[in-house]
Amino acid sequence: MFENFDDILNVDDVAKALKIGTSQAYKLVRSGKIQAFKEGRAWKIAKQALINYIMNQQ
Template identity: 35%
Template sequence: MYDDYNEIITVGQLAELLQIGMNTAYKLINSGEIESFRIHNVHRIQRSAVTDYIIRKSTSCNRVKGES
C-alpha cells in the first residue's frame, strides 16, 4: 500500500518524463488529458495516469497510421 506513494510525481517530473515544456505539462493536466490532484494548490500526478496517457496516445497514433 505505501509503495504506491513513490508513484506520485510533480508537474516538473511529468515534463521531464515526457520531455516536454512546463507549459505543455500544465496544459495536459488542466485539460484533463492527464489526471492529477491538488495538495495545497500544487498538482500531483500518479505515474499510472502518465502511463495511461502514453498508451492512449500510442493507440490513437497507431490507429491513424493503420487507416492511411
C-alpha cells in the same frame, strides 16, 4: 517504464518524463488529458496516470 520516478509525480516530473516544457505539462494536467489532483497549490499526478496517458496516445 519510469523506474527512476516516484509513484506520485509533480508537473516538473511529468515534463521531464515526456521531454516537454513545463507549460505544456500544465496544459495536459489542467485539460484532464492526464489525470491529476491538487494538494494545496501543487498538482500531483500518479505515475500510472502518466503511463495511461502515453498508452492512449498510440
